[in-house]
Amino acid sequence: MKIGIDITMLVYAGSGVASYTYNLVKNLLENDHQNEYRLFYSSFRRPKNFYYLKELKKLGGKIYQYPFPPTLLKIIWGRLNIIPIEWFTGKVDVFFFSDFLRPPLLPGTKGITTIHDLTWKLFPQYHTQDVISAHEKKLEKTIKYNDEIIVDSENTKVDLFKLYPQINKNKVHIIYPGIDESFKPIDDEKTIEQVLNKYFKFQISNFKFLLYVGAIEPRKNLTAAIKIFYELIHNQQFNNITIEQFIIIGRAGWKNEKVYQLVKDLHLEDKVKFLGFVEDSDLPYFYNACRAFIYLSKYEGFGLPPVEAAACGKMVLLYQNSSLKEIFKPGYPFTRVGEELKTLKEIIDGKYDIKKYQKEFSWATYCHRFLKILESSQ
Numbered sequence: 327m328k329i330g331i332d333i334t335m336l337v338y339a340g341s342g343v344a345s346y347t348y349n350l351v352k353n354l355l356e357n358d359h360q361n362e363y364r365l366f367y368s369s370f371r372r373p374k375n376f377y378y379l380k381e382l383k384k385l386g387g388k389i390y391q392y393p394f395p396p397t398l399l400k401i402i403w404g405r406l407n408i409i410p411i412e413w414f415t416g417k418v419d420v421f422f423f424s425d426f427l428r429p430p431l432l433p434g435t436k437g438i439t440t441i442h443d444l445t446w447k448l449f450p451q452y453h454t455q456d457v458i459s460a461h462e463k464k465l466e467k468t469i470k471y472n473d474e475i476i477v478d479s480e481n482t483k484v485d486l487f488k489l490y491p492q493i494n495k496n497k498v499h500i501i502y503p504g505i506d507e508s509f510k511p512i513d514d515e516k517t518i519e520q521v522l523n524k525y526f527k528f529q530i531s532n533f534k535f536l537l538y539v540g541a542i543e544p545r546k547n548l549t550a551a552i553k554i555f556y557e558l559i560h561n562q563q564f565n566n567i568t569i570e571q572f573i574i575i576g577r578a579g580w581k582n583e584k585v586y587q588l589v590k591d592l593h594l595e596d597k598v599k600f601l602g603f604v605e606d607s608d609l610p611y612f613y614n615a616c617r618a619f620i621y622l623s624k625y626e627g628f629g630l631p632p633v634e635a636a637a638c639g640k641m642v643l644l645y646q647n648s649s650l651k652e653i654f655k656p657g658y659p660f661t662r663v664g665e666e667l668k669t670l671k672e673i674i675d676g677k678y679d680i681k682k683y684q685k686e687f688s689w690a691t692y693c694h695r696f697l698k699i700l701e702s703s704q
Contacts, residue, residue, distance in 0.1 A: 327361045327700065329354075330418035330435075332411065334399070335425045336378045337369045340577040340603040341541050342630055343442065346503055347424045348378050348606070350696070353504070353689040355385035358697060363387045364415040368394040377605070390415045403429040404463050420700050426460045428467040436703045437473035441465070443627025443648075444485045445545055452545040452624075454581070469493055474703050476501050476696070478628035479649035499699055502653075503628055504689030508607065509637040512614045521611040525601050535571040537616035539609065539631040540623075542574065542582045542600075547622045549588050554620070554643075554666045556592050561667070567674055569617060572598045575609070613638035618673045622666070626650050633687055636680050641673040654683045 331351055338344045355363060365387045367379060383389050392414060402409050404427055411429035412418060420436040423429070431437055446453045446461045468475060469490065475498045477483045483500055486493060512518060518533075536555055540546050555572040572594075589598045604612065613619065619635035619642045626649050632642040633653055644650055646660035659678055661669035672678065 327420060327704070328364065328416075328418040329361050329700065330364045330366065330412065330415050330421035332421070332423045332427070332429070333365045333367050333378075333382070334369065334396075334427075336367065337396075338577060339378070340575070343425050345606065345630060346440070346442070348382075349504065349506060349689055350424075350692070351382055351387065352385065353693045354696070355382065355387050357690060357693055359386075361697075364390060364418055366390050366392075366411060366415050368392045368396075368399060370395040399427060399429075400460060403427045404460055407467070420703065423464075426457075426464060428464045428471075428473070431471075436700075437468070437471055438476070438700065438703065439464075439468050439473055440476045440478070441468075441482060441486060441627075442478050443482055443625070444489060445625050445627070447489055448485065449545065449625060452543065452581070465490070472497060474699055475499065476699070478503055479652050481649040481652060482627045499695070501692050501695050502687050503630060504687045504692045505630065505634050505637055506606070506689070508610050509613065509634045510610065511639040512610060518611045518615050521608050522615060524608065525604065526599065533615045533617075534568045535573050535616055536569060537573050537575070537612055537619050537635075538621065539575045539604075539612070539619075539634070540621070541576050542578045542585055544581050544584075545624055547624050548574070548582075548585045550622050550666070551620045552585070552588050552592070552594065552598060554622075554670065555598070556594060557667055558670065559597070567671065569674070570597070572620075573601060573612070573616070574598065575601045575604045575612060577603060609634065610638055613640055616640060618643060618670060620670075623647075623650070629653060633685075636684050639680055641678050641680050643670050643673060653685060653687075655685060658683045 333347055333351060335343045335347045365382060367389060370393055379389055407430055410432050412432045417432055418435060420438060421431055423439045446458045450458055472494060477486060477498060477500055480500060483498055538551060542548060558569055589595060613635045619640045621632045621642050621644055625647060628649050632644060635642050644660050659669060
């Protein structure tokens with residue numbers, strides 16, 4: 327088959343959709359040598375430290391790169407629904423779209439897409455109107471053209487059927503995303519120190535921080551996490567816990583002004599560090615170095631960072647909601663509102679063993695099932 331993939335979401339390096347897109351394509355190229363992959367990428371400005379395209383090209387992907395501004399694509403593909411994407415990549419058998427847009431296809435080409443979550447529908451207050459409209463239009467066309475749909479969890483499948491009962495249920499497939507094999511316990515403290523020193527300077531003995539990885543946007547509930555960190559370092563009951571910093575890795579999303587303002591209001595500018603984008607290869611070292619991982623998201627279609635943290639041997643402070651209750655084994659010590667500090671202390675004190683609660687998520691498995699869906703759609 328000739329398989330087209332829209333990899334434009336890589337422009338949002340550091341986000342969940344960018345990580346998903348990169349890892350899916352990377353693993354397809356590494357493990358599938360029977361099919362041809364044509365990768366469409368459009369960006370008016372390339373992000374800093376952007377190595378994705380070079381890596382995918384090295385693995386055999388054919389890159390079709392264009393400097394189209396996102397607003398232009400939203401107009402021609404989102405609003406007007408004109409100009410097939412294959413005018414830029416050539417005719418393919420199937421085209422995969424991972425997030426915002428569903429461009430027109432030439433006759434005979436099958437469409438396939440991933441729906442990570444429906445938070446824009448369930449919680450519109452967490453999103454901008456532009457994002458809501460883009461997702462709504464994409465899903466309308468996905469249903470109209472009877473595309474194959476992949477969802478990241480049982481929870482998202484339930485949401486999809488509830489909100490769009492007209493959807494063809496035979497076209498919806500659950501595949502849990504995988505994680506890279508680099509996410510594992512690392513005992514080499516010297517190497518950890520060297521990697522972290524690329525981003526800031528401190529000694530290995532001072533690895534006394536909490537960690538968050540993900541977009542900075544309302545749904546991720548970072549204001550709650552920052553308040554908990556503040557209480558932890560100011561509450562005398564927790565003087566025996568030596569946590570000095572809260573490190574936040576990830577791109578700035580939308581409606582995040584309250585997060586930055588809260589840090590100022592609590593005078594935590596020297597304690598809460600926003601690192602922005604961190605290279606994928608460096609993330610395992612941050613997970614390994616932290617004392618605990620905080621991910622108090624209000625809703626997730628899957629939630630890759632908690633799984634990555636767990637694979638590195640770290641317990642995660644989580645609420646039991648949405649798909650988050652699916653990704654760990656029964657009995658996981660989820661926290662509740664008002665009990666976060668208590669649960670966090672238990673995690674830091676080593677009360678729980680993450681190995682008891684881990685599930686395995688493999689990109690090899692994902693790619694195998696992904697290709698089966700493509701083959702059956704022909």
